[in-house]
Structure formats: C-alpha cells, structure tokens
Amino acid sequence: MxxxxxxxxxxxxxxxxxxxxxxxxxxxxxxxxxxxxxxxINIVFALENEFDVNIPDEAAKSIRGVGDIVQGIDxxxxxxxxxxx
Amino acid sequence: xxxxxxxxxxxxxxxxxxxxxxRFWEALTSGRSAIGPIEGFGELRFPNGAQIRxxxxxxxxxxxxxxxxxxxxxxxxxxxxxxxxxxxxxxxAQLRRQTGxxxxxxxxxxxxxxxxxxxxxxxxxxxxxxxxxxxxxxxxGASAITMEFGLTGAxxxxxxxxxxxxxxxxxxxxxxxxxxxxxxxAGGSEAPFTTAHLxxxxxxxxxxPDTCRPFSKDRRGMILGEGAxxxxxxxxxxxxARGATVYAELAGAGMNADAHxxxxxxxxxxxxxxxxxxxxxxxxxxxxxxxxxxxTGTPANDPVESKAIRRLFGAHADRIAVSSTKSMHGxxxxxxxxxxxxxxxxxxxxxxxxPTANYTTPDPECDLDVIPNEARRAEIEYAxxxxxxxxxxxxxxxxxxxxx
Numbered sequence: 001m002x003x004x005x006x007x008x009x010x011x012x013x014x015x016x017x018x019x020x021x022x023x024x025x026x027x028x029x030x031x032x033x034x035x036x037x038x039x040x041i042n043i044v045f046a047l048e049n050e051f052d053v054n055i056p057d058e059a060a061k062s063i064r065g066v067g068d069i070v071q072g073i074d075x076x077x078x079x080x081x082x083x084x085x
Numbered sequence: 086x087x088x089x090x091x092x093x094x095x096x097x098x099x100x101x102x103x104x105x106x107x108r109f110w111e112a113l114t115s116g117r118s119a120i121g122p123i124e125g126f127g128e129l130r131f132p133n134g135a136q137i138r139x140x141x142x143x144x145x146x147x148x149x150x151x152x153x154x155x156x157x158x159x160x161x162x163x164x165x166x167x168x169x170x171x172x173x174x175x176x177x178a179q180l181r182r183q184t185g186x187x188x189x190x191x192x193x194x195x196x197x198x199x200x201x202x203x204x205x206x207x208x209x210x211x212x213x214x215x216x217x218x219x220x221x222x223x224x225x226g227a228s229a230i231t232m233e234f235g236l237t238g239a240x241x242x243x244x245x246x247x248x249x250x251x252x253x254x255x256x257x258x259x260x261x262x263x264x265x266x267x268x269x270x271a272g273g274s275e276a277p278f279t280t281a282h283l284x285x286x287x288x289x290x291x292x293x294p295d296t297c298r299p300f301s302k303d304r305r306g307m308i309l310g311e312g313a314x315x316x317x318x319x320x321x322x323x324x325x326a327r328g329a330t331v332y333a334e335l336a337g338a339g340m341n342a343d344a345h346x347x348x349x350x351x352x353x354x355x356x357x358x359x360x361x362x363x364x365x366x367x368x369x370x371x372x373x374x375x376x377x378x379x380x381t382g383t384p385a386n387d388p389v390e391s392k393a394i395r396r397l398f399g400a401h402a403d404r405i406a407v408s409s410t411k412s413m414h415g416x417x418x419x420x421x422x423x424x425x426x427x428x429x430x431x432x433x434x435x436x437x438x439x440p441t442a443n444y445t446t447p448d449p450e451c452d453l454d455v456i457p458n459e460a461r462r463a464e465i466e467y468a469x470x471x472x473x474x475x476x477x478x479x480x481x482x483x484x485x486x487x488x489x
Contacts, residue, residue, distance in 0.1 A: 018148035041215040042152075048212055 005077075008050060009069050016046045029065035047073065053080060090321035090336075091261050092487065094329040095172030097164035097272075098427045100312025101135035102414040105167055109414075109424075110431045113439040114460040118413045120296050120308050120443075126280045131292035135310035135415025136278055153216060154229055155194030160313035160420070161226025161274035162233060168270060169234060172317040173329060176234065185238035185266045186230045187257040188315075189249025189273030191419035192282065194221035199279035226274045226313070238266050244419065247379070249273050251422030251472035251480035254316065255338030258482075261318050268323075272423030274313030283309070289348075291383050297416075299380035299409035299441050300387050300455040302448035307381045310415020314423035316430070333430040336467065336485040337366020343477030350386050350473050355379075355393035358479035359469060366483045371401045373483075374465035375438055377429045379473045380409020381416055388450035390471065395453075406463060408456040412442035422472040426482060429470040433486040436464050 003011075006026055014021040017039060024033065030040060044060045047053075047069065053076040063069055096106050101119035103109030112119065123134040137160075142151040145163055154162070165186075174180070197220040204210040219225060224242035231240050239260060243252045250273025257271030277283075286292050286309060293306035316335075324331050339361025343354030363370055378390055387409075395402045410428045411417075417424050432438050437460050444457035470482045 018152075038215075038219075045212065045215045 005073055006070050009047070009066060009073065012046045012050050013043055013066070016043045024066060026066055030063070051077065053077065089262050089264065090334055091258055091318050092321040092324040092331045093316050093333050093335055093430050094319055094324045094331055095168035095317030096332060096427050096430060097167030097171065098314045098424060099160050099163045100314070100414050100417060100424055101137050101310055106171070106427065109427065113410055113413055113428055114437050116440045116442050116458050116460060118296065118442045120415060123278065123283070126278065126283050129283055130287050131294055133296060134278065134308055137311055153219065155197045155220040155225060155276065157190060157194055157274050157276035158225035158229050160276060161188055161315070162229045164272060164274065164313040164315040165230040165233070165270050168315040168317050180267060181235050182237050183267035184236045185257065185260060185269050186227045186236055186240040187253045187269060187271040188227040188242045189253040189419045189422065190223040190226065190242055190244055191246050191249050191275060192277055193223040194225060195279045195282050196276055197221050199281050230270055245478040245480070246474035246476055247416065247418055247421055248472035248474035248478050248480045249419035249422065251470065251482055252340060254422060254426055254482055255340060255480050257318055258335045258338050261320060267319065269318045270315055271318060272313065272315035273420040275418045275420040276311050277309060277418055278311055293382060296443045297382040297412045298443040298445065299378065299382040299412050300391070300448060300451040300453065301444045302446040304382045304384065304387065306383050308415045310411070310417040311420070312414070312417055312424060313420050314427040316423070316426060331487040333433040333487050334485040335482060337362045337368055337483035339365055339481045341479050343479065345477050348475050350389040351477060352389050352392045352396060354477055354479055355390055355473050356397040358481045359393065359397050359471065362469060362481040362483040368467050368483050370398055373398070373405055373467045373469060374463065375432060375468040376405055376407045377425045377468065377470040378407050378409045379471040380411055380441065382409065382411065386473070390473065391451040391453050402453065405454065406438050406456050406461065407453045408439055408441040410439050422470065422480065425470050429468050429484050433465055433468055433484055436462055438463050
C-alpha cells in the first residue's frame with residue numbers, strides 16, 4: 001500500500017516538530033499539538049517540498065489543523081493534475 | 086555622588102581553546118594553541134584555523150531549539166548559560182526586568198546564509214527555508230539569551246567588525262554604571278567558518294599560510310577563530326550584598342574612530358582609544374600592568390599597536406606585559422573582544438598572564454614585552470583589552486583586579 005496523503009502529512013508534521021507521529025491524528029488541531037504560527041510556516045515549507053506544490057499565503061494562514069492540510073493538499077494535487085476525464 | 090563600580094561576576098566561554106571557561110583558561114595558561122587544519126571547506130590558500138572540534142548541537146539543545154538557531158547564536162547561548170550559572174544568580178521578577186543582554190556579532194548567521202544561497206544559486210531550488218531570516222539576523226544570539234532567562238531589560242546587538250564584543254561590553258558596562266540596568270549579560274559570538282566566507286577572507290590576503298604569530302618578526306597574518314564568550318556585569322555593591330564571587334571590576338571603557346582607512350590601522354586612533362578607557366575609569370597610566378592586545382598577527386596591526394602603546398604609556402610601556410591570545414584561540418571577529426575579556430579577567434583573578442604563543446623571533450617594530458610562549462605569574466592592578474576593527478572603529482576595556 002502506498003502511503004496515503006494523511007500519512008504523509010502526519011510524517012511531515014512529526015518530522016518538522018520533532019514529535020512522535022503517533023501523537024498526531026486526523027482531527028488534531030495545531031493548538032492541541034502546541035504548534036505556533038512560526039512552526040506552522042515551517043510545516044508549510046516542508047509540505048511544499050513533500051508534495052511539490054506551492055501553498056498560497058492565504059491558504060497557509062487559514063490552516064488550523066491536520067484536517068485543513070489534507071483537504072488543501074488534495075485540492076492542490078487535483079489542480080496540479082489538471083481536469084480529469 | 087561617585088559613579089557605581091561594576092563587577093564581573095560570571096564568565097562563560099565556548100571556543101576552540103576550550104568548551105568552558107576552565108578548559109579555556111587551562112589551554113591559554115599552558116600556551117597551547119588551538120589552531121589546526123580547517124576541515125570541510127575545499128582548497129584554501131590558508132589551510133589553518135581555530136575551529137571548534139566535535140561540536141554537536143544536540144548535546145546542548147533540543148532538536149527544535151537547534152532548528153531555530155544558527156551556530157553563532159547557539160554559541161552565544163552556551164556561553165551565557167555558563168556565565169549565568171557561574172554568577173549564581175537568583176532571578177526575581179524585578180531583576181529580570183532590569184537585566185539586559187548586549188551582544189556583538191560581525192557577520193551573523195553566515196552558515197545558514199551560505200547553505201541557503203547555495204540551494205538557490207547552485208541547486209536551483211525555488212523554495213527558501215522559512216527560518217533563514219530569524220537564524221541569520223545578527224541579534225539572534227541576544228534574543229535567544231533574553232528568552233532563555235526571561236530578561237526584559239534593554240537588549241541589543243552591536244556590529245563593529247572585530248570590535249563588536251568590546252563595544253557591546255563597553256555599552257553594557259556604561260548602562261550598568263549609570264543605573265539604566267541592574268545587571269547585564271554581555272559579550273559576543275561568531276561562527277564564520279563557511280566556504281564563501283573563508284574565500285572572502287582569502288581574497289583579502291591577510292590570512293596566515295601557517296599559524297598566528299603576533300609580534301613575532303616572521304608573522305604572516307591572522308588566523309580565523311570562532312565561538313563565544315559572555316560576562317555577567319552588575320554593580321559591585323549588589324554583587325557584594327548577595328555574596329557573589331567577583332572575578333574583577335570593569336573600570337573603564339573607551340571608544341573612538343580612526344577616520345583613516347577601511348583596513349589599515351592608525352597609531353593615533355589606537356592610542357587615543359586606550360587613553361579614553363583610562364580616563365573613563367580614572368585609571369592611572371602607570372598602574373596598567375597587562376594589555377591583552379588586539380594583536381592579530383598581520384604585518385600591519387602589530388607594529389601599529391606597539392607604537393600606540395609606546396606613544397600613550399611612554400617609558401612605562403617597558404613595564405607593561407602585552408600578549409595576544411589570538412595566537413591560541415584565533416581571531417574570533419565579533420566574539421574576539423569577549424573571549425579576550427574572559428582571558429583578561431581571568432588573568433587579573435588568578436595572577437597568571439597568558440602568553441603570546443607561536444612566537445619565534447623578536448621584531449624591533451614590536452619592541453614590547455610580549456610574554457613569549459610561556460605564561461607568567463604576575464599580580465596586576467589594571468589591565469586593558471584592545472579591539473581595533475576594520476573600518477577604524479576602536480573599543481578598549483579597562484579591568485581592575487578585585488581587592489575585597
């Protein structure tokens with residue numbers, strides 16, 4: 001099984017925050033994880049590299065937790081692939 | 086009312102000569118040079134430097150702290166931790182509000198900058214790491230120290246090339262003396278070993294192809310060093326009241342500009358800076374027994390500094406011992422004045438004068454007692470520590486032995 005987007009997001013956050021991935025769940029918020037705005041910017045940078053996408057400033061500012069990230073990455077990857085069918 | 090006397094009650098050192106003050110002082114008083122081959126930066130016309138060996142940030146910091154701090158800021162914090170611990174400070178909310186941190190840095194976070202620029206220009210990466218700005222800013226060390234100890238008094242960073250730390254210590258001293266601060270943590274830090282920065286020094290043609298031999302006729306230039314040193318300064322009365330160990334007093338400081346040349350030193354400027362430090366501290370010239378020289382080991386600096394000492398002190402210059410400890414810990418740039426202040430204070434405190442290492446041959450142009458190669462016992466009343474920067478910005482500190 002290839003790693004899912006959720007699994008990759010959790011891996012990236014865990015690595016950027018130097019925390020065990022087991023502590024990060026699909027519903028975790030940045031607040032719960034003790035991630036401040038500067039940590040958030042580091043995580044956005046790591047996500048851009050992981051998924052090779054550009055996360056716009058407005059989208060980066062609106063991230064509140066793991067759910068927002070997975071949703072946003074899904075959207076960016078879909079846009080990158082272009083219209084299907 | 087006479088001005089407050091200012092005591093040095095804490096010292097922290099982290100450099101090639103020693104990763105704490107005790108080891109640093111053992112190395113210096115043994116005349117042992119930390120200069121050796123520079124590793125990991127390709128071919129250079131100067132193969133040697135005074136690098137900190139076997140440095141592992143994770144011995145000192147959490148992974149996350151290390152992510153946020155360039156080595157130059159890490160060094161500053163390590164030295165500050167040692168200085169604060171040595172001072173045995175009992176922090177109160179009021180003392181935290183009245184304590185400031187003043188640091189010197191010549192080049193800031195060069196390692197971080199060098200890596201980032203390489204990624205951009207060479208590896209053609211399109212995204213920059215978000216921490217480059219906070220890691221490279223020259224005040225990163227000062228800020229990290231304020232946050233570690235919760236200090237909210239006046240805090241800032243001074244960048245005056247090789248005089249940065251002396252300007253910082255002088256400014257901290259004045260703020261404590263005039264009552265603007267009740268305590269200061271002051272010094273400097275530098276981590277200048279990066280490929281691009283080493284090539285820039287190479288291009289200036291002031292680096293020694295062998296070692297650093299200040300005042301020796303066969304001297305061939307300077308040797309780059311790195312690290313940090315921090316001093317804790319507080320009013321002498323407060324130090325005595327809390328029963329602190331007083332290593333020495335910081336008695337006076339002098340600053341001026343040569344207004345002469347971007348790299349060439351000036352006899353007049355250097356002499357005047359020392360004169361100002363004596364005047365500021367009310368130090369009688371004939372009470373000075375030791376000078377920790379700027380002593381870079383370049384053909385230009387050492388004769389000029391020797392002449393400046395002779396011009397200011399006249400016949401008394403023959404009775405002053407002068408050494409350049411850069412011969413052992415290298416030229417720490419923005420950390421130099423702090424590392425040398427730590428050496429000067431330790432000399433007054435222990436009654437041992439550190440030597441000028443690597444000395445082989447007297448130079449009539451540098452006709453001073455330069456304590457060649459071997460440390461010397463001497464009880465000194467006053468000592469100066471000189472910094473004369475590129476750009477002609479000078480800062481001299483006058484320390485006094487503490488007589489309880």
